[in-house]
Amino acid sequence: MITFPLSISSQATEVKILKQTTQKDESKFLILFVKSGRIAEFGAFHYNGRDHICVSCQTGCAMGCRFCATGTLCFSQVENLAWEEIVAATKLVKEISFPTSFDVVASFMGQGEPTSNPIQVARAMYAIADEFHLALSTIGRIEPLKRLQTQFKIYELTPDMQISLHYIERRKRELYMPGTKGQITSEVFRLLENYAEEYETKIRVNYVPFKGINDSQEEMEKLAKFISSHPNFYLKLGEANPFYNPHYKMWFLPSKKNCYEILRNKIPVKKFHSQGSALWIGCGQMIALPVD
Numbered sequence: 028m029i030t031f032p033l034s035i036s037s038q039a040t041e042v043k044i045l046k047q048t049t050q051k052d053e054s055k056f057l058i059l060f061v062k063s064g065r066i067a068e069f070g071a072f073h074y075n076g077r078d079h080i081c082v083s084c085q086t087g088c089a090m091g092c093r094f095c096a097t098g099t100l101c102f103s104q105v106e107n108l109a110w111e112e113i114v115a116a117t118k119l120v121k122e123i124s125f126p127t128s129f130d131v132v133a134s135f136m137g138q139g140e141p142t143s144n145p146i147q148v149a150r151a152m153y154a155i156a157d158e159f160h161l162a163l164s165t166i167g168r169i170e171p172l173k174r175l176q177t178q179f180k181i182y183e184l185t186p187d188m189q190i191s192l193h194y195i196e197r198r199k200r201e202l203y204m205p206g207t208k209g210q211i212t213s214e215v216f217r218l219l220e221n222y223a224e225e226y227e228t229k230i231r232v233n234y235v236p237f238k239g240i241n242d243s244q245e246e247m248e249k250l251a252k253f254i255s256s257h258p259n260f261y262l263k264l265g266e267a268n269p270f271y272n273p274h275y276k277m278w279f280l281p282s283k284k285n286c287y288e289i290l291r292n293k294i295p296v297k298k299f300h301s302q303g304s305a306l307w308i309g310c311g312q313m314i315a316l317p318v319d
């Protein structure tokens with residue numbers, strides 16, 4: 028039985044917009060102030076016929092992916108958001124961005140790795156499940172993913188699951204996504220396979236090719252082979268905004284190679300363009316911008 032209170036205290040609803048930027052296509056980037064003086068960033072955009080809110084569950088991310096602006100925030104700045112804060116912020120963003128929409132996807136893909144904050148993420152999802160379609164993306168760490176899936180069982184949640192793969196070779200993935208170090212990818216995928224089978228769903232595999240880093244013909248071929256050997260997975264090829272990582276003095280630029288064409292001839296693949304390049308609502312690109 029679920030016992031935590033579902034009414035949100037007035038303290039938790041002290042969520043307010045610090046900054047909001049809107050682009051021509053109506054994509055919005057919102058910086059919200061939540062209780063305890065913390066800042067969380069959310070995005071809102073229309074994609075593929077549906078309204079989406081990019082929900083954050085932490086005030087940064089400690090996973091340190093090199094291509095990710097959020098990941099450059101130092102560890103000391105990363106705090107878990109409480110479920111009430113996540114809910115209040117998500118509802119506020121909906122009210123501002125899609126006040127009359129009945130088909131809004133709350134995608135837990137903003138700042139933070141959801142498996143690092145499993146209890147609060149599951150509670151927040153449970154609290155908004157009647158109002159939003161739920162989706163979640165993870166980098167896939169075995170034990171944290173198991174803990175999150177346990178919470179899903181408790182709250183009877185079956186969000187659409189996505190994994191951020193981005194590198195098909197393990198050593199490279201560990202280098203560019205240090206949070207995946209020591210993880211056995213096949214075991215992570217087995218957990219996701221089981222989830223897909225149990226709930227008769229498909230797992231989305233996200234891959235963003237960066238120029239000269241993970242866009243070789245060989246990597247595309249390995250990726251196609253991997254996807255075709257997992258019938259419950261499908262591939263979404265993303266295009267991120269250019270990002271310079273000052274810690275590694277390294278640019279991450281969208282690949283100009285036609286990875287999509289290479290893959291399309293071998294497997295079904297969808298394409299995703301980051302919404303609002305001026306807004307930086309792209310994959311892993313939320314970072315606390317100065318608030319004027």
Ligand code: SF4
Nearest residue numbers: 088090092095098311
């Ligand atoms: S890509 Fe995701 S998991 Fe990696 S640092 Fe960024 S927010 Fe964290």
